Amino acid sequence: MNGQLILREWKEKFEIPLFALAFLLIFVVAALALAEQGDVLDILTGSILLVFLPMTAVLLGASAFIVEFKDGAWAYLFSRPVKKAVIWFSKFAALLMLLAGTLFVYYLVLSRVPGVRERIVEFRIPLVSGETFSLWGVCLTLSLSLFVIAFSLSCFSDKQIQDIFLSILVFAGFGLAFASVMKEILYWNPDFTFLIPVMWSLVAISVGASSLVAFGRTDFSQPGAKIVGFLKSIVLFLAMSAVVVWAAIGIGARFRRITHIGLETSGRNAYIYLSRGLYRFDSERDSLKRLDGAPWLGWGGDISVGGGKVVWSHYSLVKKNGVRDEAQELWIIDEDENKRSIFRSSDVQIGPLSGHYLFNYCLSRDGRRIVFLSQPPGGQDSRILWSLNSDGSGLKNYNIGIPNLGSMYCLGWTADNKHVILNVWEKPPKDKSPQRRWLCKYSLESGAWQEFGENAWMSYLFGLSPKGDKFGAGFPLPAAQLPPPQGPSSPYGGRPELLSVYDLETLARTDIIQSSSFTIARWDPSGAKIAYLSNGGTRLGIYSIAEGKILSETALGPALKYFVDKSLTWAADGQKVALSDLEGSRYILRIFSENLKQDKIYPIPRGETLKTCPDVYGLGQKVLVFDFQSDRLWVFDLAKEKWRKLF
Amino acid sequence: MSELLKVRGLGKSFGRKRVLEDVSFALEPGRVYGFLGRNGEGKTTLARILLGVIPADRGEVVFKGEPIRFKAAAYKREIGYIPEDSFFYGWMKVMEFLRFNGSFYPKWDADRVRVLCSNLGLDPKARIRTLSRGEKLKLGLVAAVGAAPDLLILDDPTSGLDVPTRHDFLRGVIRDLADRGTAVLFATHMVHELERVADHLLILQGGRIILDRRFDEVKASARRVRLWFDGGAPEWPRIEGTLFVESEAGRIEAVVYPWNGAVEDGIKGLAPTRMEVETLSLEEIFVGFVGSGPARPVARS
Numbered sequence: 001m002n003g004q005l006i007l008r009e010w011k012e013k014f015e016i017p018l019f020a021l022a023f024l025l026i027f028v029v030a031a032l033a034l035a036e037q038g039d040v041l042d043i044l045t046g047s048i049l050l051v052f053l054p055m056t057a058v059l060l061g062a063s064a065f066i067v068e069f070k071d072g073a074w075a076y077l078f079s080r081p082v083k084k085a086v087i088w089f090s091k092f093a094a095l096l097m098l099l100a101g102t103l104f105v106y107y108l109v110l111s112r113v114p115g116v117r118e119r120i121v122e123f124r125i126p127l128v129s130g131e132t133f134s135l136w137g138v139c140l141t142l143s144l145s146l147f148v149i150a151f152s153l154s155c156f157s158d159k160q161i162q163d164i165f166l167s168i169l170v171f172a173g174f175g176l177a178f179a180s181v182m183k184e185i186l187y188w189n190p191d192f193t194f195l196i197p198v199m200w201s202l203v204a205i206s207v208g209a210s211s212l213v214a215f216g217r218t219d220f221s222q223p224g225a226k227i228v229g230f231l232k233s234i235v236l237f238l239a240m241s242a243v244v245v246w247a248a249i250g251i252g253a254r255f256r257r258i259t260h261i262g263l264e265t266s267g268r269n270a271y272i273y274l275s276r277g278l279y280r281f282d283s284e285r286d287s288l289k290r291l292d293g294a295p296w297l298g299w300g301g302d303i304s305v306g307g308g309k310v311v312w313s314h315y316s317l318v319k320k321n322g323v324r325d326e327a328q329e330l331w332i333i334d335e336d337e338n339k340r341s342i343f344r345s346s347d348v349q350i351g352p353l354s355g356h357y358l359f360n361y362c363l364s365r366d367g368r369r370i371v372f373l374s375q376p377p378g379g380q381d382s383r384i385l386w387s388l389n390s391d392g393s394g395l396k397n398y399n400i401g402i403p404n405l406g407s408m409y410c411l412g413w414t415a416d417n418k419h420v421i422l423n424v425w426e427k428p429p430k431d432k433s434p435q436r437r438w439l440c441k442y443s444l445e446s447g448a449w450q451e452f453g454e455n456a457w458m459s460y461l462f463g464l465s466p467k468g469d470k471f472g473a474g475f476p477l478p479a480a481q482l483p484p485p486q487g488p489s490s491p492y493g494g495r496p497e498l499l500s501v502y503d504l505e506t507l508a509r510t511d512i513i514q515s516s517s518f519t520i521a522r523w524d525p526s527g528a529k530i531a532y533l534s535n536g537g538t539r540l541g542i543y544s545i546a547e548g549k550i551l552s553e554t555a556l557g558p559a560l561k562y563f564v565d566k567s568l569t570w571a572a573d574g575q576k577v578a579l580s581d582l583e584g585s586r587y588i589l590r591i592f593s594e595n596l597k598q599d600k601i602y603p604i605p606r607g608e609t610l611k612t613c614p615d616v617y618g619l620g621q622k623v624l625v626f627d628f629q630s631d632r633l634w635v636f637d638l639a640k641e642k643w644r645k646l647f
Numbered sequence: 648m649s650e651l652l653k654v655r656g657l658g659k660s661f662g663r664k665r666v667l668e669d670v671s672f673a674l675e676p677g678r679v680y681g682f683l684g685r686n687g688e689g690k691t692t693l694a695r696i697l698l699g700v701i702p703a704d705r706g707e708v709v710f711k712g713e714p715i716r717f718k719a720a721a722y723k724r725e726i727g728y729i730p731e732d733s734f735f736y737g738w739m740k741v742m743e744f745l746r747f748n749g750s751f752y753p754k755w756d757a758d759r760v761r762v763l764c765s766n767l768g769l770d771p772k773a774r775i776r777t778l779s780r781g782e783k784l785k786l787g788l789v790a791a792v793g794a795a796p797d798l799l800i801l802d803d804p805t806s807g808l809d810v811p812t813r814h815d816f817l818r819g820v821i822r823d824l825a826d827r828g829t830a831v832l833f834a835t836h837m838v839h840e841l842e843r844v845a846d847h848l849l850i851l852q853g854g855r856i857i858l859d860r861r862f863d864e865v866k867a868s869a870r871r872v873r874l875w876f877d878g879g880a881p882e883w884p885r886i887e888g889t890l891f892v893e894s895e896a897g898r899i900e901a902v903v904y905p906w907n908g909a910v911e912d913g914i915k916g917l918a919p920t921r922m923e924v925e926t927l928s929l930e931e932i933f934v935g936f937v938g939s940g941p942a943r944p945v946a947r948s
Binding site for chain 1: 661662695698699700701702717718719720721722723724726728730735736738747748750751752
């Protein structure tokens with residue numbers, strides 16, 4: 001930049017900000033006089049910030065080269081020993097400083113005028129896709145954008161008024177196009193709100209850079225060449241900006257934090273559903289395979305495995321018949337890894353699922369049928385059960401006749417693939433009495449249901465046996481009218497409790513262990529044994545269903561009082577028990593033999609940084625350790641005693 | 648003498664109109680180059696290309712041995728330019744403008760500028776917009792000369808000057824600059840003025856330089872010849888260097904450049920009853936060159 005050029009520019013254009021500041025004085029006097037008339041002050045403040053200051057900006061910008069073109073002084077200026085880029089930058093900097101100074105004085109003064117100050121702070125203007133922006137933010141954006149556009153165009157026009165109108169037109173054109181693009185992008189992914197200032201800045205930079213390039217390169221003696229040069233440059237820069245944004249989104253997506261959506265195990269495989277896609281970890285081959293990429297801009301979802309198949313769902317936005325809608329898609333991969341979409345909720349917009357929120361997909365054990373729940377529009381506590389063949393046909397809903405049914409959740413299929421086990425809640429009582437909950441065996445063929453497990457808990461931490469013939473749950477002792485406990489942090493911690501197992505054929509209940517404060521229980525892969533943590537997580541035991549007795553029990557270290565600090569799983573095909581546990585301030589993996597005698601301890605990688613207990617999943621000779629807080633997944637090889645980070 | 652500026656094959660078109668076709672010439676320090684051409688021949692275009700105001704379509708300009716690019720700026724510190732029309736910032740005062748202009752030039756001679764202002768009668772405190780055309784031209788002259796340029800390009804600036812000022816300008820300033828080693832490229836339509844100062848002549852026609860010679864050589868070699876015949880005039884023979892021929896009953900008038908013995912013998916071969924040969928003024932030479940007909944081959948020294 002050239003100081004003399006800046007100084008010359010200031011001397012030449014100082015009247016414009018001076019006029020604006022004189023106007024400010026008038027406005028302040030008017031604002032003070034009209035302080036009581038809120039509506040008038042609203043209009044005045046809005047006019048100043050959204051019309052007057054942006055017009056001052058466009059006037060300043062449009063004045064940049066007007067003298068040079070009007071008097072033919074461009075030839076004089078260009079023949080001086082100073083680069084055209086320096087001329088451009090000097091003028092730009094000089095005028096921008098004048099504008100910035102004007103805006104700054106306005107801000108200083110207006111933020112001290114009672115009535116105006118509050119309006120500036122409180123006014124929020126809704127713009128792109130419902131986002132709201134402060135009055136000052138919009139004023140600054142408008143003013144700077146118009147200034148850049150007017151300045152850029154002033155290089156090519158010798159008529160100031162023409163430049164002013166053209167700048168407003170260009171601004172409106174870019175603004176509308178930009179708003180449309182951003183609305184589209186934000187509709188697909190609201191996370192990209194940050195792109196609004198980035199992309200608008202790129203538009204302004206593109207206009208400015210095009211002006212600079214055309215100013216330096218084109219022949220100013222030929223008006224047509226100037227315009228063509230400018231248009232060529234602006235197309236190029238806008239295209240480059242689009243590529244930069246697109247690449248940034250793509251690269252950003254690769255490096256953004258992985259979010260785990262779900263993890264299901266089946267035999268030796270684990271199916272890991274991440275924000276990046278669906279993966280299968282084969283514990284025997286120790287290999288990780290990506291089965292499907294995550295849909296761009298998709299979110300949410302569910303995963304379920306059964307019969308060698310895996311179904312997963314995600315939300316995406318679709319456009320059908322010109323109408324955009326949120327759709328949930330359900331996909332399936334069969335044993336041969338053939339992938340297909342079996343269901344898209346938007347396809348049934350006019351059907352029975354219109355407007356329903358779908359969740360809790362559950363694949364049958366033979367992989368032939370899927371049940372899921374839906375929440376109808378407006379039915380906050382209402383759930384409807386549906387089923388669907390795995391080829392997408394046979395959509396059916398079930399009118400469960402349970403009286404006073406509030407909510408429910410499907411826990412899985414029974415061994416015969418004809419019934420599902422539901423966790424059921426009654427509608428929330430209007431008085432303060434505890435909400436009743438129980439388990440339900442529901443026949444998908446006859447629609448008949450059988451209630452069991454009144455007040456059962458640990459349905460998720462124990463639940464269905466691997467074969468689907470039994471169901472384990474916990475019960476308080478005595479079965480008093482108490483709200484369900486919440487583990488060791490519960491005020492009922494330390495109370496006597498029962499672990500019970502239901503035969504799902506007869507629904508006969510067998511109380512197997514009596515202790516206090518069970519925190520978790522796990523079926524072994526054969527369904528013959530149960531590993532459990534009792535006494536608030538301070539005792540580990542193994543119970544044999546066949547023998548009907550506790551095989552072994554051992555004391556663990558102290559447990560945290562208010563947080564679950566242990567997770568439990570069977571490992572080595574039911575030969576060992578793996579436990580994530582807190583030792584001092586770090587989490588460790590403890591491996592127990594079946595008789596709970598031997599105990600090997602392996603520090604979990606970065607275990608000292610974990611604030612919550614990681615979940616563990618036994619998978620053949622491997623143990624998966626999932627830190628759901630920071631979405632990290634490790635695999636521990638029991639034979640090699642080595643860790644490997646999967647994600 | 649070494650070349651200060653060399654132009655090779657310069658071409659420039661505006662749309663479909665080709666203004667400069669293939670312009671080549673060289674300038675040496677300390678010489679005043681009279682640059683002649685009819686209106687619209689591209690003198691101003693050439694000046695603007697040399698100053699990097701507009702780009703050339705093709706060709707090369709070498710200044711002090713260095714090829715110059717359109718975007719380059721540093722070389723302009725050594726080039727002064729006085730345009731045909733004044734285009735200064737009207738709101739500035741004379742001295743304010745000169746200071747502003749001087750800030751671009753490392754060799755700016757403020758003392759000389761003050762002296763020149765005084766000699767030319769320029770009021771340093773006057774607003775530029777209040778100056779007459781002649782005064783603005785004086786200001787342009789001071790702005791150009793104050794930079795102590797190695798090359799001064801004058802694009803027909805003297806037409807608005809009164810006679811005494813023009814005389815002072817040509818004798819006192821241009822000649823003085825040339826004597827100090829500045830090369831002056833002086834484009835003007837007031838051809839007779841060049842006779843006082845020009846060392847060299849460049850004539851631009853049809854987008855090419857058709858004459859590039861020392862002025863004294865041109866002056867010495869250009870002749871007008873008048874021939875009288877008894878009866879009808881014969882057909883003018885193919886004499887090389889014929890710039891102009893006019894024939895009427897029993898009389899032929901021709902301008903020939905260059906004049907030499909072979910030309911004289913050829914003309915005498917027509918057996919005129921009477922023959923007059925006279926030297927020409929610069930204006931007559933210029934008219935002889937650009938008066939009519941297509942562009943002629945380049946004549947260089």
